[in-house]
Amino acid sequence: xxxxxxxxxxxxxxxxxxxxxxxxxxxxxxxxxxxxxxxxxxxxxxxxxxxxxxxxxxxxxxxxxxxxxxxxxxxxxxxxxxxxxxxxxxxxxxxxxxxxxxxxxxxxxxxxxxxxxxxxxxxxxxxxxxxxxxxxxxxxxxxxxxxxxxxxxxxxxxxxxxxxxxxxxxxxxxxxxxxxxxxxxxxxxxxxxxxxxxxxxxxxxxxxxxxxxxxxxxxxxxxxxxxxxxxxxxxxxxxxxxxxxxxxxxxxxxxxxxxxxxxxxxxxxxxxxxxxxxxxxxxxxxxxxxxxxxxxxxxxxxxxxxxxxxxxxxxxxxxxxxxxxxxxxxxxxxxxxxxxxxxxxxxxxxxxxxxxxxxxxxxxxxxxxxxxxxxxxxxxxxxxxxxxxxxxxxxxxxxxxxxxxxxx
Amino acid sequence: xxxxxxxxxxxxxxxxxxxxxxxxxxxxxxxxxxxxxxxxxxxxxxxxxxxxxxxxxxxxxxxxxxxxxxxxxxxxxxxxxxxxxxxxxxxxxxxxxxxxxxxxxxxxxxxxxxxxxxxxxxxxxxxxxxxxxxxxxxxxxxxxxxxxxxxxxxxxxxxxxxxxxxxxxxxxxxxxxxxxxxxxxxxxxxxxxxxxxxxxxxxxxxxxxxxxxxxxxxxxxxxxxxxxxxxxxxxxxxxxxxxxxxxxxxxxxxxxxxxxxxxxxxxxxxxxxxxxxxxxxxxxxxxxxxxxxxxxxxxxxxxxxxxxxxxxxxxxxxxxxxxxxxxxxxxxxxxxxxxxxxxxxxxxxxxxxxxxxxxxxxxxxxxxxxxxxxxxxxxxxxxxxxxxxxxxxxxxxxxxxxxxxxxx
Numbered sequence: 001x002x003x004x005x006x007x008x009x010x011x012x013x014x015x016x017x018x019x020x021x022x023x024x025x026x027x028x029x030x031x032x033x034x035x036x037x038x039x040x041x042x043x044x045x046x047x048x049x050x051x052x053x054x055x056x057x058x059x060x061x062x063x064x065x066x067x068x069x070x071x072x073x074x075x076x077x078x079x080x081x082x083x084x085x086x087x088x089x090x091x092x093x094x095x096x097x098x099x100x101x102x103x104x105x106x107x108x109x110x111x112x113x114x115x116x117x118x119x120x121x122x123x124x125x126x127x128x129x130x131x132x133x134x135x136x137x138x139x140x141x142x143x144x145x146x147x148x149x150x151x152x153x154x155x156x157x158x159x160x161x162x163x164x165x166x167x168x169x170x171x172x173x174x175x176x177x178x179x180x181x182x183x184x185x186x187x188x189x190x191x192x193x194x195x196x197x198x199x200x201x202x203x204x205x206x207x208x209x210x211x212x213x214x215x216x217x218x219x220x221x222x223x224x225x226x227x228x229x230x231x232x233x234x235x236x237x238x239x240x241x242x243x244x245x246x247x248x249x250x251x252x253x254x255x256x257x258x259x260x261x262x263x264x265x266x267x268x269x270x271x272x273x274x275x276x277x278x279x280x281x282x283x284x285x286x287x288x289x290x291x292x293x294x295x296x297x298x299x300x301x302x303x304x305x306x307x308x309x310x311x312x313x314x315x316x317x318x319x320x321x322x323x324x325x326x327x328x329x330x331x332x333x334x335x336x337x338x339x340x341x342x343x344x345x346x347x348x349x350x351x352x353x354x355x356x357x358x359x360x361x362x363x364x365x366x367x368x369x370x371x372x373x374x375x376x377x378x379x380x381x382x383x384x385x386x387x388x389x390x391x392x393x394x395x396x397x398x399x400x401x402x403x404x405x406x407x408x
Numbered sequence: 409x410x411x412x413x414x415x416x417x418x419x420x421x422x423x424x425x426x427x428x429x430x431x432x433x434x435x436x437x438x439x440x441x442x443x444x445x446x447x448x449x450x451x452x453x454x455x456x457x458x459x460x461x462x463x464x465x466x467x468x469x470x471x472x473x474x475x476x477x478x479x480x481x482x483x484x485x486x487x488x489x490x491x492x493x494x495x496x497x498x499x500x501x502x503x504x505x506x507x508x509x510x511x512x513x514x515x516x517x518x519x520x521x522x523x524x525x526x527x528x529x530x531x532x533x534x535x536x537x538x539x540x541x542x543x544x545x546x547x548x549x550x551x552x553x554x555x556x557x558x559x560x561x562x563x564x565x566x567x568x569x570x571x572x573x574x575x576x577x578x579x580x581x582x583x584x585x586x587x588x589x590x591x592x593x594x595x596x597x598x599x600x601x602x603x604x605x606x607x608x609x610x611x612x613x614x615x616x617x618x619x620x621x622x623x624x625x626x627x628x629x630x631x632x633x634x635x636x637x638x639x640x641x642x643x644x645x646x647x648x649x650x651x652x653x654x655x656x657x658x659x660x661x662x663x664x665x666x667x668x669x670x671x672x673x674x675x676x677x678x679x680x681x682x683x684x685x686x687x688x689x690x691x692x693x694x695x696x697x698x699x700x701x702x703x704x705x706x707x708x709x710x711x712x713x714x715x716x717x718x719x720x721x722x723x724x725x726x727x728x729x730x731x732x733x734x735x736x737x738x739x740x741x742x743x744x745x746x747x748x749x750x751x752x753x754x755x756x757x758x759x760x761x762x763x764x765x766x767x768x769x770x771x772x773x774x775x776x777x778x779x780x781x782x783x784x785x786x787x788x789x790x791x792x793x794x795x796x797x798x799x800x801x802x803x804x805x806x807x808x809x810x811x812x813x814x815x816x
Binding site: 296 | 448547548551561684702704705710
């Protein structure tokens with residue numbers, strides 16, 4: 001009896017038929033998860049893909065190569081966008097929203113780069129845009145920030161949110177693999193982006209951090225304004241150096257309120273036994289939320305891979321069927337308070353850093369306030385120093401060979 | 409502009425004025441959290457308390473000693489029930505729901521003991537009953553099970569969900585405190601129930617487990633049917649024994665699907681370095697959710713204390729203002745499938761247990777299938793043995809002096 005009422009409400013008010021764009025790792029994970037879900041069914045009316053010649057694991061008549069044809073269908077209420085190319089994705093997502101279709105996306109680069117536009121499109125066309133799968137894989141972090149911490153004044157949000165980098169660091173540390181071999185494994189397992197530079201240089205976690213900041217603090221930052229240094233220059237020496245101190249190196253995305261401003265950056269970090277992050281291994285992600293009243297919360301789960309991310313996307317599709325959408329309460333409050341969603345990014349502070357370098361000239365790019373330790377041997381040279389944060393923007397390029405990590 | 413629309417929607421469609429019953433540890437935490445919340449305001453029209461002579465930290469005209477008068481007020485849409493006494497709480501909560509008032513409660517005993525009735529009252533009177541604060545303090549576990557894992561076929565839900573027992577075990581382990589001193593500290597810090605037996609004997613985590621099972625598996629169990637053994641007989645010997653193996657003792661609530669049945673129990677457990685639970689200390693709680701697709705997720709946060717629990721209650725009140733209510737999707741599915749919300753509790757399995765005993769006669773209550781290790785010294789005697797699960801129900805009473813813990 002009760003079941004009948006429930007079914008009636010869901011099916012009658014909002015029957016959920018969707019089109020899927022992209023059928024890679026996450027798309028196939030979603031397809032499988034949807035096929036085996038007991039509670040919720042959505043019909044995939046069509047799958048939009050680009051490559052006509054690629055071998056597919058389901059029958060060809062499920063696919064279309066014409067995205068305009070798909071977006072024009074009258075039998076879908078929503079699309080799921082899981083396309084690799086961010087420009088194609090932007091076209092698909094904006095066209096869909098303009099046509100009144102709801103959108104689920106796992107494309108963090110797209111979302112972070114165009115957040116302001118995509119936010120306005122949601123308001124203008126009265127459609128939902130959900131993106132739990134874009135941030136920390138299976139961890140329901142966006143939903144929790146949006147729904148549960150919306151009344152809580154948050155102090156910080158931080159964590160390990162790039163499964164691929166974390167996999168590489170874990171394999172180097174636990175198994176003594178070299179960087180290149182570990183990266184290759186991460187790619188084979190489907191954890192890495194097509195362009196691994198996005199992962200290892202910290203762009204991918206930065207895009208996710210931009211999304212976290214929107215929901216945690218109600219502020220929109222352009223990704224380019226947020227500092228990211230990655231693990232591309234990490235060496236066995238660095239990992240051994242951490243181990244000698246009982247620590248491990250993790251790539252950590254961090255955002256915290258400082259007065260009315262926000263500090264936000266992605267940096268490698270030495271973490272010790274006292275840290276919740278020290279045992280987060282392989283493709284696992286962990287996000288720590290610190291609230292004024294709720295204290296510290298940690299959410300841990302798989303941050304990459306076909307099924308964990310597919311499950312997150314499925315949960316968004318199911319939420320759409322209940323007419324769920326993000327309310328962006330904190331963002332609306334900030335817009336009302338200062339006319340726009342932007343607060344200043346705080347860059348006026350120093351960080352205590354481990355800096356491994358090859359020759360002194362490399363250090364000139366950095367605003368070193370105080371050298372605390374200095375080490376030189378035939379194998380490596382490093383400093384532990386207090387460094388002006390803003391000078392780290394000078395060493396963001398691919399040509400930089402310094403390895404920099406936060407200490408303590 | 410956008411802010412105006414939001415405010416209009418919230419205030420005009422559903423202005424939130426509430427009455428609060430109980431002004432103890434959590435009630436005061438809620439009061440403070442509400443006073444300092446930026447995003448959300450609710451008006452506490454009246455606070456119902458029993459004791460006319462107790463010194464209160466806010467003016468006396470906030471209080472009423474007449475619960476009927478409060479429930480009859482026309483200026484409230486919801487009540488928050490934070491009363492110690494479960495019978496008083498049942499009266500207040502049922503009367504409120506019958507009058508069409510929404511209810512937020514943090515009373516796990518009330519909710520678990522009377523779940524079937526309280527579930528039906530929600531349906532019958534079209535009101536919401538929210539209880540995030542009843543389970544694992546600041547961790548939004550009910551909300552996540554309800555909203556995010558509703559489409560996911562879950563394999564297990566388990567964790568440390570009694571802050572007071574965990575505090576005692578931590579202080580005994582880390583600081584060498586004896587059991588009585590550690591318990592007294594937990595009480596002074598406001599982590600323990602008024603009757604500490606509910607905590608240390610595992611009743612409190614069992615009530616919470618009953619609530620988790622409703623949302624994770626859609627099944628209602630009576631608390632009395634679920635086995636709970638606690639830490640009331642733990643000794644320094646047991647903790648040292650664990651430490652020798654690089655392990656720690658934790659009180660763990662566990663529920664898992666086994667075919668169409670559910671295994672559910674609360675038992676002390678030896679946890680090793682491979683476990684996410686080993687470093688969950690003091691009043692922190694941790695809940696692990698294992699999904700068929702999402703994999704293992706861990707949520708960690710403060711499980712007890714005025715502010716963390718107050719923040720959870722506040723989040724529920726804020727959710728009410730958006731007309732949020734639990735949908736119990738999995739429970740409705742089970743009701744439709746088998747006519748009622750009950751599936752069988754699986755008791756037909758064995759567990760590998762550490763059993764410390766004083767004399768052999770105590771062991772007769774247990775269905776010991778196989779003794780794996782046996783140890784006797786002037787200081788202690790213990791067995792490691794495979795034991796028929798159902799026989800553990802024989803040693804639930806206060807007179808039992810065995811200490812039993814799951815191994816591995």
